[in-house]
Structures are given as C-alpha cells and as structure tokens.
Amino acid sequence: MASHTTAALGGLEQLRMCGAGAGRALAVLTSGGDAQGMNAAVRAVTRMGIYVGAKVFLIYEGYEGLVEGGDNIKQATWLSVSNIIQLGGTIIGSARCKAFTTREGRLAAAYNLVQHGITNLCVIGGDGSLTGANIFRSEWGGLLQQLVTEGKIPESVAQTYSHLNIVGLVGSIDNDFCGTDMTIGTDSALHRIMEVIDAITTTAQSHQRTFVLEVMGRHCGYLALVSALASGADWLFIPESPPEDGWENFMCERLGETRSRGSRLNIIIIAEGAIDRHGKPITSAYVKDSSKMGMEAVMALLEATPDTPACVVSLSGNQNVRLPLMECVQVTKEVQKAMDEKRFDEAIQLRGRSFETNWNIYKMLAHQKALVSASVQSNFSVAILNVGAPAAGMNAAVRSAVRTGISQGHKVYIIHDGFEGLAKGQVHEVNWHDVAGWLGRGGSMLGTKRTLPKTCLEKIVENVRAYNIQALLVIGGFEAYEGVLQLVEARSQYEELCFVMCVIPATISNNVPGTDFSLGSDTAVNAAMESCDRIKQSASGTKRRVFIVETMGGYCGYLSTVTGIAVGADAAYVFEDPFTIHDLKANVEHLTDKMKTDIQRGLVLRNEKSHEHYTTEFLYNLYSSEGRGIFDCRTNVLGHLQQGGAPTPFDRNYGTKLGVKAMLWMSDKLRESYRKGRVFANSADSACVIGLRKKTVAFSPVTELQKVTDFEHRMPREQWWLDLRLMLKMLANYQISLTEYVPGKMEHVTRRTLSIEKGF
Numbered sequence: 001m002a003s004h005t006t007a008a009l010g011g012l013e014q015l016r017m018c019g020a021g022a023g024r025a026l027a028v029l030t031s032g033g034d035a036q037g038m039n040a041a042v043r044a045v046t047r048m049g050i051y052v053g054a055k056v057f058l059i060y061e062g063y064e065g066l067v068e069g070g071d072n073i074k075q076a077t078w079l080s081v082s083n084i085i086q087l088g089g090t091i092i093g094s095a096r097c098k099a100f101t102t103r104e105g106r107l108a109a110a111y112n113l114v115q116h117g118i119t120n121l122c123v124i125g126g127d128g129s130l131t132g133a134n135i136f137r138s139e140w141g142g143l144l145q146q147l148v149t150e151g152k153i154p155e156s157v158a159q160t161y162s163h164l165n166i167v168g169l170v171g172s173i174d175n176d177f178c179g180t181d182m183t184i185g186t187d188s189a190l191h192r193i194m195e196v197i198d199a200i201t202t203t204a205q206s207h208q209r210t211f212v213l214e215v216m217g218r219h220c221g222y223l224a225l226v227s228a229l230a231s232g233a234d235w236l237f238i239p240e241s242p243p244e245d246g247w248e249n250f251m252c253e254r255l256g257e258t259r260s261r262g263s264r265l266n267i268i269i270i271a272e273g274a275i276d277r278h279g280k281p282i283t284s285a286y287v288k289d290s291s292k293m294g295m296e297a298v299m300a301l302l303e304a305t306p307d308t309p310a311c312v313v314s315l316s317g318n319q320n321v322r323l324p325l326m327e328c329v330q331v332t333k334e335v336q337k338a339m340d341e342k343r344f345d346e347a348i349q350l351r352g353r354s355f356e357t358n359w360n361i362y363k364m365l366a367h368q369k370a371l372v373s374a375s376v377q378s379n380f381s382v383a384i385l386n387v388g389a390p391a392a393g394m395n396a397a398v399r400s401a402v403r404t405g406i407s408q409g410h411k412v413y414i415i416h417d418g419f420e421g422l423a424k425g426q427v428h429e430v431n432w433h434d435v436a437g438w439l440g441r442g443g444s445m446l447g448t449k450r451t452l453p454k455t456c457l458e459k460i461v462e463n464v465r466a467y468n469i470q471a472l473l474v475i476g477g478f479e480a481y482e483g484v485l486q487l488v489e490a491r492s493q494y495e496e497l498c499f500v501m502c503v504i505p506a507t508i509s510n511n512v513p514g515t516d517f518s519l520g521s522d523t524a525v526n527a528a529m530e531s532c533d534r535i536k537q538s539a540s541g542t543k544r545r546v547f548i549v550e551t552m553g554g555y556c557g558y559l560s561t562v563t564g565i566a567v568g569a570d571a572a573y574v575f576e577d578p579f580t581i582h583d584l585k586a587n588v589e590h591l592t593d594k595m596k597t598d599i600q601r602g603l604v605l606r607n608e609k610s611h612e613h614y615t616t617e618f619l620y621n622l623y624s625s626e627g628r629g630i631f632d633c634r635t636n637v638l639g640h641l642q643q644g645g646a647p648t649p650f651d652r653n654y655g656t657k658l659g660v661k662a663m664l665w666m667s668d669k670l671r672e673s674y675r676k677g678r679v680f681a682n683s684a685d686s687a688c689v690i691g692l693r694k695k696t697v698a699f700s701p702v703t704e705l706q707k708v709t710d711f712e713h714r715m716p717r718e719q720w721w722l723d724l725r726l727m728l729k730m731l732a733n734y735q736i737s738l739t740e741y742v743p744g745k746m747e748h749v750t751r752r753t754l755s756i757e758k759g760f
Contacts, residue, residue, distance in 0.1 A: 025118045027073070029059035029066060030090040031097075031125035031132075038090040038124055041169050043081040043568070045122050047731050050078055057116055062125070063097035063132065067105045069112035079597065085568045086533045094125075103143075106136050110143040111152055113164075120165045127332050130168040140164040163306040190649035193227040197267065198440050198646055217271035219336055220351070224271035225358050228366075230652035232399070232439045233267040236362060237274035237282050239339060240347045240355075245277060248290045277342070358653070361660050365403050378409035380670045380679070382663070383469045385415035385422060386448040387476030387483055391506040391520025392644045393651030395438040395445050397475050400659030402435045408667045413467060418476070419483055420451035423459035427467050439652055442523075442645045450479050453486045460487075461494045470679040471500040471666045473659075477507030477518070478714045481689060485702045488687045498680050500669040501687040502662045503702065506655075508642055511556035511715040513708055514700040515691020519658065521558065523644035523651045528563040531638050536567070536601050544595050544631035546570075546602035546623055550616045552642050553607050555713035558721050559642065560607040565724060570594070570732050572605040573614070575713070577725055584614065588626045590732075595631045602631065654692075661697055662690050694720075 028045045030038050042058070049056035056076045059065050065072030074080075084091050099105030113121070123133040144158040193215055215223045221238025228236040235251050237243065244250075255266050274282040331350060338347040348356050382405050386394050398414070405412040414434075416426040438445055453460055463469075472487075474480045480503045491497045505512035508524035528551055535547050553559040557574020564572035571587045573579055591602050604623070606616050616635055624633040647655070665688075673681035681687075688699040710717050 024053075024120065025055040025057065025116060026120035026122065027057040027059050027113065027116075027118045028092075028122040028124065029062050030092055030094045031062040031123060031129035032094060038094075039081075039084040039087045040566075041124050042090065042092060043085050044731060045169075046076045046081045047078060050076070051730050054120075055117070057118055058092050061093040061095045063100035063105075063109070063129070064095040065093070066109040066112060067097060067099045069108070069115070073112060073116060075116075083536075083568075083601075085566070090124075100132060100136075103139070106139060107143050107146060109136065110140065111147055114144070114147070114153055114157060114161050117161065119161050119163060120167075122167050122169065124169045126170065130170070133166045133168060137164050137166045190223065190226055190230070193223065194230055194440070194646070194649050194652075197227065197231045211266070212268045212270065214270045214272055218273040219339070221271040221274070222351075222355060224269050224274075225355065225362060226649060226653050228269045229358055229362050229656055230396075230439060230649045231267055231269070232365075232436070233269045234366065235266075235268040236366070237268075237270040238359075239271055239273040239275055240335075240351060241344055241359065242275050242277045242282075247276070252290065279342075357657065361400070361656060364407060364660070365400055365656070378667070378670070379411075380409075380470050380667070380674075381411045381413065381468050382471040382473065382666060382670075383413040383415055383422075383427065383467070384446070384473045384475070385418050386444045386446045386506075387418040387474055388448060388450055388479040388507060389477060390443040390448055390643060391477065391508055391518070392442050392523035392647035393519040393655035394443070394448075394475050394506050395435075395441045396647065396652045396655030397504050397506065397519060397659035397662075398446060399435040399438040400656040401473055401663045402430055402659075403432055404660045404663040405667075406432055408663065410667070413469065414446055417447045418449040418451055418479075419453045419460060420449045420456065421447070422463055423451075423456035425463050425466070427463060439656070440646050442643070442647060448476065452479060452483050453490070457486075457490060457494070461496050464496045464499070469499060471502075471670055473502050473504065473662055473666065475504040475506050475519070477505070477509065478511055481505070481512050481514070481702060481705070482711075484687055485706065488702060491682050495680075498682040499686075500666050500673065500679070500681050501702075502666055502699075503689040504655075504658045504662055505689060505691055508559060508644075509553045509556045509715075510558040510721075511554060512689065512691070513705040513716040514689035514698075514702075515693065516720055517654070517692050519651055519655050520643075520647070522654070523648045524552075524559055524642045525562050525566065526648050527644040528559060528638055528642050529566045531636075531641060532563065532567040532569075532603060532605075535634075535636055536603060544600050544602075546591060546595070546604060546627060546631050546633050548604050548606065548616055548619050548623060548633060548635045550606050550608055550635070550637040552638065552640075553609075554715070555607075555609045556715045556719075557607045557610065558719070560605045560610070561721060561725055561728060564603075564605045565728050565731070567603060568731065569603045569605050569728065572607075572725075572728060573610040573619075574607045574725075575610045576719060576722055579611070579614070581614075584619075584622060588623055591623070592627055592630055595627070658690055658697075665690065665699060 026045075026049050028042055030042065046056050046058070058074050058076045058080065060072045060074070061068075081091075097105065100109060113119070121133065121136075123129055141162065144153070144162065147153045148155050148158050193213075197213065215227060217223045217239070219239060221240050224236060224238050227233070234255060251268075270282060276282055335347050335350045338344070338350060348359055384398055384401055386398070402412050402414070412430050413427050414430045415421050416428075417424070421427075472484075474484055476483075484501050484503050487497050487501060503512075503514075504519060505515045506519035508518075508520050510518045510521040512518050532547075532549060535549065551560045551563060555575045557572070557576050560572045560574050563569070570591050587604075591604075595602060604619065606619060616637065620633050620635045627633065669681060669686055670679055673679050673686065684701040684703045685699070687702050689702060689705060690697060690699050692698075708717050709715075
C-alpha cells in the first residue's frame, strides 16, 4: 500500500497533521424508504468518523428527527453500531418529513445541528432526500443569520459554524439514481426476488404453469430487468420500454410456442410502474387475465471546504468515485421526464450503459427467432467447456454463450468434463432449448475437471480436427487460463490449434489474471458471509467468545478480505499481506482489550494458505491461551460450503453478460481470421481472457498476462483489492496512518458521461 501514499496526500495529509477529525463533528441520518445495507453504511460512517477523531452523532428518524432535535440526536460511541452490519432496515429509523420541505423546518434543523457543533452531514437516502440535503446546504448561511436575528444563537456561533458540508450515499432498492452502478439495498432486493422465483420454479414445472411476478420499481425497471435476466423470464414489462400495441396477442403466441417445444415453465416479470405506449398501467392482474454503499463519505466530509460542492459517493466498477450530487439528481429527473414525454429510447440510454446493455441482452436471449436461414448460417463451429472447480454462474455463462452463438448462425458444441472430455470425444451439438433452465443452477451442468491439455494434447488435437472446432470458449478458474496458455504454446507444433480462444474467469478464489472479478466469487462471499453471521449468532447469550474461521481461496486472500469487511471481522490473515508473530501478538492483545468491554463476540478469518506455519490450529491455540479468563475460542473451517448453491443475482447477470460478450468477440475474430476457406488464428490477440477491469470489460491476450502472473502461487502479481485491507483494519479500530488511504476522485461529469460510465 505504500505505493499509494503520494496519491493520498494533500487534503488527507492536512487532516492527519491536525489529528484528522479532531474538534470536528459529523452526523449521519437515513431518510425515505429503508434499504438493506443501510446499517452497514451507518456503521462505516460512524466508526470511520470516530477513528479519525471526530465526534459522530446519529440522527434518529431521518429529517423528522433532525427537525425535532432533542433525544433524536445522540452522540455515538464505537459500540453504538456494534453487531448491526447484518441487520436489515435501518437501526436509526427513517421517516419522510413534511416540515423539512419548509424553510421553518430547515431553520429548526439548522438550530439543532449548531447546538451540537455539527457542520458535516452524511445523508443516506434517495434522490428526494439528497435534493433536500443540498437545499439545506445552500440555505445554511441564511438560516444561521436568521437564527442570529431571532436571538437564538450569537453571531460568534454563526461565524464558527458558517459552512455545512454534505455527502450523500444513495439508498434505494430500485437502483434508480444516475451516477452509481448500484444503490444501497438493490442487491439484497434482487436476492429476495430470486429466492421467490427459485421457490416457485419447481411448482411451475410440475403443473405446467405460467407465473406472473410483479416487483417494485415505480419509475425504474432495473429490478425487473435484472431479475428477468437472472431467471430467464419469458416476458418482461418495464416503464422505460412499453410494449407495442397488440402485445397481448403477441405475448400469448410466444408463450404458446415455448410450450409447444416442451417448456413446462413460463415466467412473466412486471415492474410496478410498467405502462403501455399510451401511458396506461400494465398490472399483474391484467397480464394474468391476458395470459393466465460509508468510509468514503466520512473522508469526503472531512476534506470538504466551503468551495466544495455537495457530492454523492458512487460505485463505478470496483472504484469509489465522488460525483456532484445535483448533477446526478438532474439526470435522474431527466429520465422520468423522457418517460413522461414518451421518449422511451432516450430514457433507456439515460438509465446508463449497464441498463441499456441488460435490456438488449434480455431481448436477444429471451426469445429464439425463427430458425436461422441458410444465408445467415456462418459455417463456423464453436465449442464450450468448463475447467477447474465448479463456480456459481458457470451455467449462466454457458447458456448465454450457446444462445448467442446460435443467433450468430454458428454450430455450437458443448464438451463435458473439461479438457479431459475433449480428449475423450465427449462433444455434443447443442440447440437453443437444451440450455433452458440453466440460469439458476449452481455448480457446472457440463461437468468440470482440473486436467490440463498438456497431459492429453494429441487426443485433443484429434477431436479438434474431427469436429472442425474453430473457436473454443473455456469457462473456469486458474486452470482455464493456464490450459488456454498451453494450447497457444502448442500452436507451433499443431496447426489445428490455430483457432480462436477465450477464457471466462470463473472461480470462488478470484485469482485469475486479467479481471477484477471472477464469476462465482460474489456467490462465494455471500455464502461465507452468511456462514459467519450464523456462527456469530450462535454465541448470542453465551459468555465472550472468539471464532477463528478458515476460508478457501488457495494463496489468494480475496475471499477472506471481502468477507471480513462484510461481517465486521477483527482480523483477516492472508498470504499477500505478510504477518509475523509480533503481528499476531498485537492482534491478540487488541482483541483482548476489546473483549474486556461490552463486546461479547470476536471474529478472526484466516485464508487457507495464508501462512505455512501459522495454521488455523495454531491461531486457535494462541488466542485460547492468551484470552484465558477473558474469552474462549472456537474454530470453523467453511470448506466447500463457500461454493454456494444457487448463484447470486450478480453472478447470474455477470455470467450472462460475459457469455454474450465472449461469443460476440469470438464471432468477430472468426470472421477476421477466415481466409481461403478456413480459420487460421495465431496472433496473440486471438486467445484472450475476458474480464471486468475497473469500469470496463477488456480482452487481454493470455500471452501478455504471463508477465503479470505468479504461477507458483496461482494468482496475479498485483491485486486491486489489497487496498481494501486498510478499510478492514480501520473499522476494526486499529491505528493506521491515514496517508495510506486512497480517496475516491471527484469527477465533474456531463449527462452523457454519467449515462455511459454507469456499468458495462
């Protein structure tokens, strides 16, 4: 992390020199509808504020509590937000407040803040809440002068607290705010929707039923769209793209076609705000009758000056960025205006690139067009296989790749049992409906083994020749990357291997070079997080207890680190962040001191290969011995439980997108390399890893990735998520220099860049 020090200096260095937040006060409130994850944000803001030396206040019942004051504004301690990270809703309450929409209400709110010396406010809510916060900020000086005039505060107080800093965190399950990839609560809402869909699937298939599911989204169809992608729904209604007139008959015909082809299940998803082209609501009842994100917020507040505009902390790829609050609000309002004026194509674009991509992919994958005519047939043959350990989302990627390949006119093969299956000739042509129902299934429907090509190269070449395979999509972990690299290196020996190759990284370890996120790692983190939450809860009501939990991941500590942040772990030991016996001693002493207070439970994570000698058993013995008389210890090895069952909505959607993009890329490469009646591809860029890197999807040649790969430990030499370890340590109350923290950048964006930068 030392390499980032220079980038983190400036405002942060000044804060560090003066004791960071010493002498300053900040408050946090939640407003509007509650959303899962709000408590995690409240916890992060509170602890980060205390960590840097500021006074932190919790404002209960949102703006209503801010206006009423009194006991609604309470100073927080470290323990005030203990054991809340896993709770739904918001522990500080949320209420819509009519009084705050008036100047009199905002005057009362200003008086209450000044009484506590608060000039930094973090608001967690939707666009209405954030707009109200910005109005409050713009009026602040005038409000204080009015309080002086009315004799409620002296002039000296008005001068001392002359400026109010505002930072927003967007909490809305609808994901309807422009400027961020995902708002707080959206992912949890998608989980609930998918649980419902998965639960009804078995019943629907047993009885050959059609289910009509209405989801929230009065003005934004994001939840409906992504859940339709993740479930393979047959029909979708969203407010941004009303169906053409006569859609009822067209939909019934399509559903009838799928039934005639043997489908026993039809799912129709409707956003609650869905309308037709004339603005008439499309309700689930009518269709049935027809068809039967907090740490960054604190730093933004403390770095703010009177000239700093109010900002919203947003997520772009894996990067925290700060965007001007009112610019984001304005674009969000323009979406609604475009929909009201029936400019639906523009509304789709304004929602952002991610939304538009999801919509286009859904339309392509939901319905098979008429059989591809002979003139459209490509005469290319592509094959798909899985390699390595199973990972959630593999089946989603296979499904979308198969259907995209067929829509491109290719002959598509699936190969069972990885490279070993290719060597044994376990190759089968697949059609559109063969992959129906694969989206929500965990593991690998194709079967997967760790066998690498070099052990059976000649047999692989024989079957490549026999089936005339001209492109190969390999979905898997480090073995997938390594296997394709071996095939590329063998091109000089076997001309048959001069075909197009692409790797979709899929592994819970998230250790494949060329991508920030591997398919399946989100499901793994969720599974590990749920297990840790249950483990912590098991000690409820017992004496003080510390749990030592071992996670998977090989030498890669991603799973341990991200899970540790998600569950509020006291420490997470990983290979990439070397530790000594002195570090262990300091950790034990730190946890021992915490357990002498009101804290009842502690959690320590250890990546399975974090250290050769400091094993899970060693840590258990160390913590047990040093904590004797203060706390006892238990160990848990999560093992293959972390692979998860059904993939999360993120992994379903991510796998679907990667499968489509990989197949389209291979199709382009096939056409480029087709000469004299055959495909001949031997350039470096004809064999790539597809991955999400910061904000965009990139294709990286496997031969170039060799230079940045640690083959001994099976992972990239540099890993972006190591920066997150600072957050983990800060929120566990370790004293870390703020100069190591890398703040999000303030980006001034236009309407166009807001819509383009959102997602991939």
